[in-house]
Amino acid sequence: MNKSFIAQNPSVLWFLAALGLFTLAVTLLSEATGVGLISTSFVKTLGKTLCLCLIAIAMDVVWGYCGILSLGHFAFFGIGGYAVGMWLMYARTEGIVLESLSGQVIPPTPQEISDAIGNQIFGVVGSSDFPLIWAFADNLFLQLAMVVLIPGLLALVFGWLAFRSRVTGVYLSILTQAMTLALSLYLFQNDSGLRGNNGLSGLQNIPGFEATPQATISIVFFLVSALALGLGYVFFAWVISGKMGSVVKGIRDNEARVRFLGYHVESYKLFIFTITAIISGIAGALYYPQAGIINPGEIAPITSIYLAVWVAIGGRGRLYGAVIGAAFVSLLSSWFTGGGAPDINLGFYTIQWTDWWLVLLGLSFVAVTLFFPKGIGGLFDYLVRKPS
Amino acid sequence: MAQKLKQTALIAATLMGTTTMAFAECADPIKVGVLHSLSGTMAISETTLKDTMLMLIEKQNAAGGVLGCEIEAVVVDPASDWPLFAEKARELLTVHEVDVIFGNWTSVSRKSVLPVIEELNGLLFYPVQYEGEESSKNVFYTGAAPNQQAIPAVDYFLEELGVEKFALLGTDYVYPRTTNNILEQYLQDNGIATDDIFVNYTPFGHSDWATIVADVVALGEDGKQVGVISTINGDANIGFYKELAAAGVSADDIPVVAFSVGEEELSGLDTSNLVGHLAAWNYFQSAETDANAEFISAWKDFAGEERVTNDPMEAHYIGFNMWVNAVTSAGTTEVDAVRTAMYGQEFPNLTGGTAVMLPNHHLAKPVLIGEITADGQFDIISQTKEVPGDAWTDFLPASKVLTSDWKDLGCGMYNIETKTCVQLTSNY
Amino acid sequence: MRRILIAIALCCGSAFSGHAQELQQILQVHADEVAKPSRRSVSVVLEDLVASGLPQVPVFLEKWSAKNVWQREDGVFFIATADGDDLKLQDIDTGGETSAPKSTFKQLKPNGGVRRVIGTALVQFQLSDPDLTRREAAVISIARRPDAAQLAPLVASIEDEPDPALKARKTQLANFLTARFGETPQDRIAAIESLSTDTSVEARSVLNQILTVKSGVSASEPEGNLARILDPSQAPDAFYPQLVEAGLAPAETTPAMIRAVLEANIDGGTVGGVPLAQLNSETARYRAYAALAREGLAPPLVTEDTREYTVGAYVFYELYDEEDPAITDAAATALASVEQRVAIAQTADLALDGLSLASIYFLAAIGLAITFGVMGVINMAHGEFIMMGAYTGYVVQLFVPDYTISILIALPLAFAVTFGAGVTMERLVIRHLYHRPLETLLATFGISIALQQLAKNIFGTQARPLTSPDWLDGAWVMSDVIQISYIRIAIFVLALIFLALILFVLKRTRLGLEVRAVTQNPGMAASMGINPDRINMLTFGLGSGIAGIAGVAIGLYAKVTSEMGSEYIVQSFMTVVVGGVGNVWGTLAGASMIGFLQKGIEWLNPSNTLAAQTYMILFIILFIQFRPKGIVAPKGRAAAD
Structure with a gap:
């Protein structure tokens, strides 16, 4: 079985090799090893980019292979981030509170400890009570389970309702968009229990590793993200190979025909939708400790649309395409908006890329859809086919 | 000694009446980071502040810079993206090695930056009115507390x-x-x-x-x-x-x-x-004060006739000038020395009266x-x-017992009932 | 120093004219208060001024209130108007005019509260003034600060009031004042009863003022005009603090208090017999505290049970401030009747707001209903067409200063601009993607972000003003409860016009027939001699053009920013989808449902509009699950897709 799916997808080995080399190079050149050619902030950027690549392949599987254009996968990414963020905030604050209370003559009651933690975390939004959703925040393993369970359950329920009613095509896209909009509006409320617009912050400080320099922490997260991306790639390559893959691609190309062939189309779609949601959640859980802060703006509808843009530019229906798209566009974005690109002086007008980058991105996106539907990944086809 | 040399050079330059200052001898240039969004939703408010900083730095350089060195502005664009604020702050402090940062507008962007500047012991001047309930060792709040x-x-x-x-x-x-x-x-x-x-x-x-x-x-x-x-x-x-x-x-x-x-x-x-x-x-x-008239005309010359001035701009004006004075009196841009020199710094407001930097890192300012x-x-x-300015409000039960005093107590979140420091880092 | 200045000022003043007493003199006595007046203390000045009976007093008060009084460095006050860097001065007493540079003067700026007090003082001078605006000002002042002393002069001035509208208003106000301050209880009750059909805020405030209560607590039922007895057993927590405040019960024992008491009574590692290390639980602390209380070292422990018991032993009541029960009864009856009417009116107002919101959603979505609903093309840049329309309106206003003319130009121009943009987009992009709907979505999204950023680069991120003409300012006021701004009515009318227009175009014209033909079967339509390319182009242009007009309307009532389009896009898609794709009536139904429902949810939870939006979207998601084809589902062959 293993042999066959790797054989079907020779890109898997190439990809793993490239990822391995890249990871090794970055690690060796980072500040953690003392070389310091790559700054800690850039290691963090690269680590985050790997997480974006992971959700991009999930998006590619659900859209490029199964034909469901989900405009809501960043909601799952965000939930993953929130789930792990809750533990990070709670545990960090608990450490601080216990230390500050330890000096008192009368030992604190559990209620006092909990009040003090609540006050520290929610004082920002003018409250001090722990909402119900924080019930497991003190337990890392339960919170990590949430990273998988909540996106999975949400996708399962949402997908079951939607696929059962045969909501397809653009309707489904709009519905998924409405889902992420509803979630972000809900989280924007201050009484949502997750600190409203402020979100969860200070996530880069890992409880128990306060003394460890960020250079080390960043490289550890970078390595874990790379590992997750590698595993995710292999996993999805396996999912889309074999009979499963054929049915899924069949659904993309002609759903009615697959149904008439006797396959239970809804179950396949639901499986793909849920499994990609779970992987998205995991990607989010790895992303936000590197970003340091998560807030509802992160799951606004626009972010999920950008996800679709990455995959389309990279090339749909090929996993490496999604990786290339996500890495290429997000790094290019930060290069252009970060003032890295030189301004172009036209004499009568100076093009500043901070202003014009989005115009360029938008138009290039139109161009890709119109003229290169296979995206950047299509270039590989061209290169591979040429010798033959 | 080097300090003295710089001063002598400065005096000599002034005496000779040269308009171009002799900045060349500064081995370690003084860098001021400007961390305001230049794109995205907050650009409209924050671009103005970036321009204000550039104007203030230009003016200060024309007046001889600081410690005889030219001030170099390092402008980055966090693009109204809160995680990017943290990333850019790290970049400013570690890659560009700036001496001070002026920046941020929204509270959430400040909370995003806090862990980074506290970890790297940076210095941030935050110019916007905010909700209080915070006092970081590394931030001076030049906007209004509630x-x-x-x-x-x-x-x-x-x-x-x-x-x-x-x-x-x-x-x-x-x-x-x-x-x-x-x-x-x-x-x-x-x-x-x-x-x-x-x-x-x-x-x-x-x-x-x-x-x-x-x-x-x-x-x-x-x-x-x-x-x-x-x-x-x-x-x-x-x-x-x-x-x-x-x-x-x-x-x-x-x-x-x-x-x-x-x-x-x-x-x-x-x-x-x-x-x-x-x-x-x-x-x-x-x-209606002379200082304000001068500030407005300088701003209009710098940015355009139709531009208006506002409160956060004044906050940067006061903050920057206080920082310059603190650096001058400390004789170095080293963060802890400057921080100590900041306490009690006075600078005239544009609206009349004098702003004073308090040990809780807030200003005393008139309310209009x-x-x-x-x-x-x-x-x-x-x-x-x-x-x-009051970092911890007296009107909420949980904050009533807290006070901030970085000068004598050395703590930004000090519980006056239990007489203990709740935490040294800030609550982000 | 100040006294000397005043003395000099007085000398100079008296040198000008020979009056026995001058206004300037009186003002100098109160110079500080006049220069920096405060609501609470300004009445002293006003009383002196009015008591002087000088004819220049009303003029001075009006000028003072309008910030037209300036003070010279030596303290002398002048009536003055700014004229460049100079001031045109007018002597307060003689009216003699001079001119002087502004720099040596300070403008007096009485704040809103002071201006209101000045207004009240002016009432007696203005109530029978020949100038209508002065009389109106007097009436407004009375309405703002009703006062028993004003009743008599007001009633006296009604008789000779020439202006019928103002006369009616004076009569109404006199009635309000009588209800509160009338001489006899009969007068008052009659006035009160006449208010029982008046839903205005003023009438309700009169009744409520009569019915103000004081709450209290005592061991037995109190004397006086009793409003009601409260039942404390429902919420002992809320009532107990009242007892504490009245000194009838000991303060509650909070965990913080227990802690403080325990800390103060540490006795060699134990407190009240309990070792310190064990005090990390609530029960242990209670035990220790109880022990201390027994020894008399702490106040007795007030538990929930004691609280409930104590609260039950007292009477909690509310007493009317008004002593006559006949009056309060009449007022209570009148208020109950008013409130019933208000509730009905509020429902009507809510419905009106819902209707208005629905028409805004409809206007934003109707263009989309054509491109998405009829042609099946999903256009994410639709919101940006709305934005383009709004910016067109803004640009027109830059060149045409008259707001009425500029709107009349802006509406067709906005249509033309967005029609052109729509046709261009269709020709260049959408035409190539008719068989790939998901890719249309993404391509138009690319256009959307490019257009949005382009607008930012051209117009900046700051909101731009788009001002409505004067005749659209203000609101249609049916009563104080039911009112709607004219601009919203205009949007409603616009929505109706477009509904009619689109129905007409689609159902009654050749173009409409061809559009429907191409929608149903492009191949067949083409073989019938219809040019599908042309039809698609025109339909798309029409849909975009309407978005442009909607943009002008939305910009007029809300704001013009580069991001305004994206706020409507998701909402608009949901409107179309909920209503049922391919049907203009469906869009209408969708917009109505979303508009009314959102207002309904807001009404249920008035303090959080954001929650209302969240629940609205959740509802839509669920609704689509159960009616995937929308409210007005397409029938027959069109439904096959």
Whole structure:
């Protein structure tokens, strides 16, 4: 079985090799090893980019292979981030509170400890009570389970309702968009229990590793993200190979025909939708400790649309395409908006890329859809086919 | 010794009357990081502050720089993206190795940056009015704390306008929420019944204000004088004031005092129907002092004739000049030395009087209340003495017991009941 | 120093004219208060001024209130108007005019509260003034600060009032004042009863003022005009603090208090017999505290049970401030009747708001209903067409200063601009993607972000003013409860016009027939001699053009920013989808449902508009699950897709 799916997808080995080399190079050149050619902030950027690549392949599987254009996968990414963020905030604050209370003559009651933690975390939004959703925040393993369970359950329920009613095509896209909009509006409320617009912050400080320099922490997260991306790639390559893959691609190309062939189309779609949601959640859980802060703006509808843009530019229906798209566009974005690109002086007008980058991105996106539907990944086809 | 040399060189240069200063001998140039969004939703507000910083630095360099060195501005664009603020702050401190950062607008961006500057022991000057409840060792808050804007405005409502019933309208995020929590408690302490306080939160950019304005008008049904305290942010104000004007609510019937509406925001509005409504700030462009006239003309020369000045710009003006003076008196840009030198720094306000940097990293500044005029400016009708900024409000039970004093207590979150320092890092 | 200045000022003043007493003199006595007046203390000045009986007093008060009084460095007050860097001065007493540079003067700026007090003082001078605006000002002042002393002069002035509208208003106000301050209880009750049909805020405030209560607590039922007895057993927590405040019960024992007491009574590692290390639980602390209380070292422990018991032993009541029960009864009856009417009116107002919101959603979505609903093309840049329309309106206003004319130009121009943009987009992009709907979505999204950023680069991120003409200012006021701004009515009318227009175009014209033909079967339509390319182009242009007009309307009532389009896009898609794709009536139904429902949810939870939006979207998601084809589902062959 293993042999066959790797054989079907020779890109898997190439990809793993490239990822391995890249990871090794970055690690060796980072500040953690003392070389310091790559700054800690850039290691963090690269680590985050790997997480974006992971959700991009999930998006590619659900859209490029199964034909469901989900405009809501960043909601799952965000939930993953929130789930792990809750533990990070709670545990960090608990450490601080216990230390500050330890000096008192009368030992604190559990209620006092909990009040003090609540006050520290929610004082920002003018409250001090722990909402119900924080019930497991003190337990890392339960919170990590949430990273998988909540996106999975949400996708399962949402997908079951939607696929059962045969909501397809653009309707489904709009519905998924409405889902992420509803979630972000809900989280924007201050009484949502997750600190409203402020979100969860200070996530880069890992409880128990306060003394460890960020250079080390960043490289550890970078390595874990790379590992997750590698595993995710292999996993999805396996999912889309074999009979499963054929049915899924069949659904993309002609759903009615697959149904008439006797396959239970809804179950396949639901499986793909849920499994990609779970992987998205995991990607989010790895992303936000590197970003340091998560807030509802992160799951606004626009972010999920950008996800679709990455995959389309990279090339749909090929996993490496999604990786290339996500890495290429997000790094290019930060290069252009970060003032890295030189301004172009036209004499009568100076093009500043901070202003014009989005115009360029938008138009290039139109161009890709119109003229290169296979995206950047299509270039590989061209290169591979040429010798033959 | 090197210090002395620099000074001698500076004096020599001045004596020779050369316009180009001899900055060359500075092996380690003085770098000022500017961390304001130049793109995205916050660009409109923050670009102005970036320009203000560039203007101030240019002026300082023309006057001889600091410690005889030229100041170099390092401008980065965090693009209104909160995680990017943390990333850019790290970049400023580790890659560009800046001596100080001036930046941020929203509270959430500040909370994003806090862990990074505390980890790397940086120095940040934050110029915008905010909700308080924070005091970081590495941040100087040059904008207003709630007791320097909200509380005096409410006092004005209670004392001068005789308001007996309050509508607290705000955008749903942390600044209005916290401010309104504080105000609710403050109003209750001043004998306003809970039933006479109406609170409403709307999303960013809200445009459908008819129902809310009708609700506010209906508050007058028990014959009490109604007043509106608005913490509505940004664009949403336009729809709000338009609806207010359409409903014929004049400032004499139901006065509205806003905490987030300044000269910039009014430029998107026809203010003829809003004359008489109020705003509370520490600075208005219409303040009549020589320093302000000079500042405005310098700004117009630098940025354009049609540009207006506003409160956060004054905050940067004071903050930057205090930093320059602190560096000069410390003789170094090393963060801890500068921080110590900052305490007690005084600098004249643009509105008259003197701002003083307190050991809790906040300023003592006067509070101004202005009435909107037909030309989009504010007519200052009330000006208090300098009010010391309070990091932890006295009107919330959990914060009442906290105080901040980095000079003597060395703690930003000190519990005066248990006499312990709750934490040395800040609560982000 | 100040006294000397005043003395000099007085000398100078008396040198000008020979009056026995001058206004300037009186003002100088109160110079500080006049220069920096406060609501609470300004009445002293006003009383002196009015008592002087000088004819220049009303003029001075009006000028003072209008911020037209300036003070010279030496303290002398002048009536003045700014004229560049100079001031045109007018002597307060003689009226003699001079001019002087502004720099040596300080403008007096009485604040809103003071201006209101000045207004009240002016009432007696203005009530029978020949100038209508002055009389109106007087009436407004009375309405703002009703006062028993004003009743008699007001009633006296009604008789000779020439203006019928103002006369009616005076009569109404006199009635309000009589209800509160009338001489005899009969007068008052009659006035009160006449208010029982008046839903205005003023009338309700009169009744509520009569019915103000004081709450209290005592061991037995109190004397006086009793409003009601409250039942404390529902919420002992809320009532107990009242007892504490009245000194009838000991303060509650909070965990913080227990802690403080325990800390103060540490006795060699134990407190009240309990070792310190064990005090990390609530029960242990209670035990220790109880022990201390027994020894008399702490106040007795007030538990929930004691609280409930204590509260039950007292009477909590509310007493009317008004002593005559006949009057309060009449007022209570009148208020109950008014409130019933208000409730009905509020429902009507809510419905009106819902209707208005629905028409805004409809206007924003109708263009989309054509491109998405009829042609099946999903256009994410639709919101940006709305924005383009709004900016067109803004640009027109830059060149045409007259707001009425500029709107009349802006509406067709906005249509033309967005029609052109729509046709261009269709020709260049959408035409190539008719068989790939998901890719249309993404391509138009690319256009959307490019257009949005382009607008930012051209116009800046700041909101731009788009001002409505004077005749659209203000609101249609049916009563104080039911009112709607004219601009919203205009949007409603616009929505109706477009509904009719689109129905007409689709159902009654050749173009409409061809559009429907191409929609149903492009191949067949083409073979019938219809040019599908042309039809698609025109349909798309029409849909975009309407978005442009909607943009002008939305910009007028809300704001013009580069992001305004994106706020409507998701909402608009949901409107179309909920209503049922391919049907203009469906869009109408969708917009109505969303508009009314949102207002309904807002009404249920008035303090949080954001929550209303969240629940609204959740509802839509669920609704689509159960009616995937929308409210007005397409029938027959069109439904096959």
